[in-house]
Structures are given as structure tokens and as C-alpha cells.
Amino acid sequence: MPRHARGYDTLEAEAWLARRDRRLATWIRRLGPIAPDPRWRRGFDPVDALARAILFQQLSGKAASTIVSRVEAAIGSTRFHCDTLGRIDDATLRACGVSGNKTLALRDLAAREANGEIPDLRRMSVMDADAIVAALVPVRGIGRWTVEMMLMFRLGRPDVLPVDDLGIRKGLQLLDRAEAMPKPRELAVRGERWGPFRTHAAFYLWRIADSGAKPVNRSQD
Template sequence: MPRHARGFDVAEAADWLARRDRRLAGWMRRLGPLEADPRWHRSFDPVDALARAILFQQLSGKAAATIVGRVEVAIGSQRLHADTLGRCDDATLRACGVSGNKLAALRDLSLRASQGGIPSARRMAWMDDQAIIEALVPVRGIGRWTVEMLLIFRLGRPDVLPVDDLGIRKGVQRVDGQTTPPTARALVERGARWAPYRSWASLYLWRVADAAGEGGPTPRSS
């Protein structure tokens, strides 16, 4: 299994997409060039990223950030991990604003991490996208979308297409001038031409949706 680099040549990706999809190319010119995500080159702890993803779920960014800040104070660390989360009992975390379901998810994540069930960032470099998804979705509260956001925004994988993301589907709807968003199956077929740079296409499609007031992703692994 080859080692996967974090990040890719975004100019090459943009050129590929522009040549492969005339309709998307028009929007790319309209929106202008995108920059590579600086997080691709920063070290990160997958357990911490997943814990934050859990805490951010179904909340506004401001409300979630407040809860995360309280948790960091309670555990005495800015690193959310099995050992640090284990410093607080359930009642203390609940007092920080952590819901019962999220608390159960954090405990499950912590248990799996302590048992070596969560691959490190170093280990992920040798895993393909699907292997990472399969390793992480068994964690309570972690779905495929959350892992796809980690793949795109933290690992810089070039060919991820979150077909269940409404923002991307709305973006495709506008690019293609359709009255309804494509189904997930139709999006798989529509997006085949973007490979091997479907992540970069996704970033543009979120921005197309933003331009239409439809909203884009809210990555929870920052």
C-alpha cells in the first residue's frame, strides 16, 4: 500500500476539472481560484478531531465552541483524548453542556482510542480512504460524512465526493440548471468525470451553493 500524501496540486486539480466539465468550469471562472487548505500541512490528532466533531454536531458554531471551551477548562487541556476526557466524570461533562448522546459518543470514542482502535494520523497515511471510513464509522456518533470531512479538510485527500451532502447536491443542481438536486446515486454518476479530483470539485460545489444562498459544509474536525 503506497503512502498517501497530505494535500495535492490544486492548480492541476483545477485545470483537470475545467477540462472535464464545461458547466463546472464556468462557475470556477466566476468564483475564482481557491487556495489549498493550510490544515493539510499541520499535525493533528484524529481522536481530538473526532471528539470535536461530536461536540459540534447539530449546533451553531458559536454554541459548540462555547461548549468545547468549557470542556477544555474542565479537563485542563486543549487536547480531547481518552486520557484527558477521563479526568472528568459524566456529571461534570454534562454541566459543560454536553448532551447525553454526545457524552455516550465521547465515552465510546475514548474507549476505542484507549484500546488502539482509532488509527493515528501517521497510520492513516498508509490507509486508503475507504479503509479510514471503515475504521471510524463504528464509533458512536461518527458517520460517513464526518469522516469524509476529515479526509478532505485534514488529510487533504484529493478524490472524496460526499454524495449525501445537501450543499454539494444543491451546487450540482445549480451548475446543471435543474429544478431539483440530484440523488446520491445520480451524483456518483455525475461526479465520475471529476475523478481523481472530486474533493476539489466538492469545494467548488459548496461555494456554488453558497452563492445561491443554500449553504455549504460545516467541517467539524478543525
């Protein structure tokens, strides 16, 4: 099976997008190039990343970081996986500030890892983006958006467009000078012209949204 590289040529992506979309080309010139994300070259454990995504959901960065630090201290490790999460009971997780729903999500993630259901980086390297989404969204507390953030920010897949993301939709509204924010389906159709570099288009749409509104928080930042 062909392996998927982690990352892509961002200058090639910008040149492609500028040729395909005149409005986006104007913004690319205005905002300047977007450098490759250094995390594309760093190893990481998908289970650990998913556990942290669960813990960060619906919390400010500071509050979530405090809870993560408490859990790390309780398990005696800075890595979350089935073995380390097995060192802590539900009551202790709750004492660390982890909600009941998040506790159930962490238990489900750990059980699925123990059963071999969570692909590691090596397996992911031969899976396309849709296959990775299909493998991970059955985990309690993990939705498509969370997996898309991993695909973009950690795996460097070049052709991911999170159509439900409000920041991206806001960016397209500003790009097209539309009166209303586009619906996800409208964004998907509009984004067909950006393939195979829809990830990079999304990065620009976030920057466009940030230039005309309050910055949008993203869990993988």
C-alpha cells in the same frame, strides 16, 4: 505500502476538471482558483478532531465553542483523548452542557482509542479513504459525512465526494440548471467524470451553492 500525501496540486485539479466538465469549467473561470487549505500541512490528533466533531454536532458554532471551552477547563487540557477524557465524570460533562448521547459517544471514542482502534496520522498515511471511513464510522456518533470532512479539510485527500451533503447537491443542481436537487446516487454517477479530483469538484460545488443560496455550514470550517 505507498504513502498518501496530505494535499494535492489545486491548479492541476482545476485544469483537469475544466477539461472534463464544460459546465464546471465556466464556474471555475467565474469563481477563480481555490487555494490549498493550510490545514493540509498542520499536524492534528484524529481523536481530538473526532471529539470536537461530536461536540459540535447539531449546535451553532458559538454554542458548541462555549461547551468545548467548559470541557477543556474541566479536564485541564486543550486536547481530547482517552486520558484527558478519563479525568471527567458523566455528571460533570452534563454540567458543561454535553448531552447524554454525546457523553456516550465521547466514552466510546475514548475506549476505542485506548484499545488501539483509532488510527493515528501515521497509520492514516498508508490507508486509502475508504479504509479510514471503515475504521472510524463504528465510533458512536461518527458518520460517514464527518469522516469525509476530515479527509477533505484536514488530510487533503483529492478524490472524496460526500454525496449526502446538501450543499454539494444544491451546487450540482445549480451547475446543471436542474429543477430538482439530485439524489445522492445521481450525484455519485455525475461525479465519476471528476475523478481523481472529486474533492476539488466538491469545493467548487459548495461555492456554487453559496453563490446562489444561503451559505452552508460545514463542521471542519
